Amino acid sequence: MRRVGVSRAGIPLWLLSVGHGSRQALVVAGPHANEPMGGATVLRLAERALADPRLTEGADATWNLLLCLDPDGLRRNERWLTGPYTLGRHFRNFFRPGFLEQPEWLPDGAAAAALPETRTLLALQDELRPFLQCSLHGVDIGGGFVELTHDLPGLDRRVATIATRLGVPRELGAYDALYWPRLGPAVYRIPPPHRRDLAAAITEAAVESTWFHPHRYGTVTAVVEAPMWGVAAVGDGSPHPDAEAELRSVSRTLRQDTLLLTGLAARIRPFLADVPDAARLLAPVDDYLLVCPGLADAWDPDWGNDSAHPLPSMTTAGLAALRLAGRRLALRTAGLLHQLVTRAGRDPSGALPELDRLIDARCAECRDGFGARWITVARQAEYQARVVLAAFELAGRGPFRSGEPGWGPGTAVPMHRE
Numbered sequence: 001m002r003r004v005g006v007s008r009a010g011i012p013l014w015l016l017s018v019g020h021g022s023r024q025a026l027v028v029a030g031p032h033a034n035e036p037m038g039g040a041t042v043l044r045l046a047e048r049a050l051a052d053p054r055l056t057e058g059a060d061a062t063w064n065l066l067l068c069l070d071p072d073g074l075r076r077n078e079r080w081l082t083g084p085y086t087l088g089r090h091f092r093n094f095f096r097p098g099f100l101e102q103p104e105w106l107p108d109g110a111a112a113a114a115l116p117e118t119r120t121l122l123a124l125q126d127e128l129r130p131f132l133q134c135s136l137h138g139v140d141i142g143g144g145f146v147e148l149t150h151d152l153p154g155l156d157r158r159v160a161t162i163a164t165r166l167g168v169p170r171e172l173g174a175y176d177a178l179y180w181p182r183l184g185p186a187v188y189r190i191p192p193p194h195r196r197d198l199a200a201a202i203t204e205a206a207v208e209s210t211w212f213h214p215h216r217y218g219t220v221t222a223v224v225e226a227p228m229w230g231v232a233a234v235g236d237g238s239p240h241p242d243a244e245a246e247l248r249s250v251s252r253t254l255r256q257d258t259l260l261l262t263g264l265a266a267r268i269r270p271f272l273a274d275v276p277d278a279a280r281l282l283a284p285v286d287d288y289l290l291v292c293p294g295l296a297d298a299w300d301p302d303w304g305n306d307s308a309h310p311l312p313s314m315t316t317a318g319l320a321a322l323r324l325a326g327r328r329l330a331l332r333t334a335g336l337l338h339q340l341v342t343r344a345g346r347d348p349s350g351a352l353p354e355l356d357r358l359i360d361a362r363c364a365e366c367r368d369g370f371g372a373r374w375i376t377v378a379r380q381a382e383y384q385a386r387v388v389l390a391a392f393e394l395a396g397r398g399p400f401r402s403g404e405p406g407w408g409p410g411t412a413v414p415m416h417r418e
Helices: 037-051 071-075 087-092 116-128 155-166 198-204 213-217 243-271 278-299 316-344 352-369 377-396
Strands: 002-006 012-018 023-028 061-066 132-142 145-148 182-184 187-189 220-230
Touching (some): 002 116, 132 316, 145 155, 155 182
Parallel strands (some): 023 061
Antiparallel strands (some): 012 061, 145 220
16 A cells, blocks of 8 residues: 555545556546545455455456545545435535536646646556546435446446346436437446536536546546435336426426525525635535526426437436436535535524425435435445446456356345345
8 A cells, every 4th residue: 555645635645556467457436525435345346356366366457446536525524424324414414526626527638637636646547557447436316327438348237237136226317427328228438528618517527537538548447336325216217208297397496496595505605704614615506506507408398408419318217317416406505505504603694494494305305206215335335346346357358257256146235234
């Protein structure tokens, strides 16, 4: 284990390497502060690589595991990480930095990367020239899916098997990949980056990123998304009986929530002068309030969707993902505003009761209307680790069959051990 850099707050960035092979695999945990599961996953991968020589000597491979890319942001989520795991507790203690402080993005290109975490990851990629890079992400409410810079034929079937055995829903119409090509169910192709405005970058990941930086070395990047609260509807690929009515409803609710939150944010701002670090909490609020009106218009069939980005044919799964995305944006914004008010120690704006009502209503809709259920940490990490191992095998074309020994047809992780 070696220290490869430090965060903005001076926290060490640690790289754990297992094996001595010439072919390098790089796995990045914690790129988004609110998606902590990668930390458990990389430790599980280290244990597997130590225990099974087919993953190291047998594949002439070294596993390089970056234990957390954004430790500063992750520490801001510790209040909900301690549990109990409820949606209300999660969103009232949620933190994710503004777009420009997220270390995987390169909106001005690699040469202009400003964050020390970003520069550390770029240096690692240039040093290792990995044949495979896996970036470990999390879906707060929804299902699992994978995004690839290069196709890995057969990965969709592996993901389906892993998800079925572990009882993890697959997201067949992921909001993150709404306009991206599909390589198979729950597997999407990341398009090459191009210059767009900030709003497009936030909603489409349409900028340069550390996902594409090692492309010059022939690196395959797999972004592996694991859900925290699973929703079965995101795996329903059937046609929706009235997609246009559902889109109108989703857009209308997002507009209403955005209007309410914009007004609450305006009422709260004048009282934040003495709140420590208020600017870092307001940055993502401003990002969300910037993109929400455009998203509501883009999803509304009566607003004549952006001709450059027409909506794809919407299945039940895709519509469920859009509705959840709208709720997620409102909940994140409300949760950040809630923290600003509570940290101020007083509420002269009178916004706190309204924020609580909105958070409670949207969480209840996810829990009772969508049946969102908590997926245990052990199951999330096992799912994500097995998908990484499948990508490792397919990218390296090695002899190891990811996770197959000891997993006969129909078997599953024993629930009583979780």
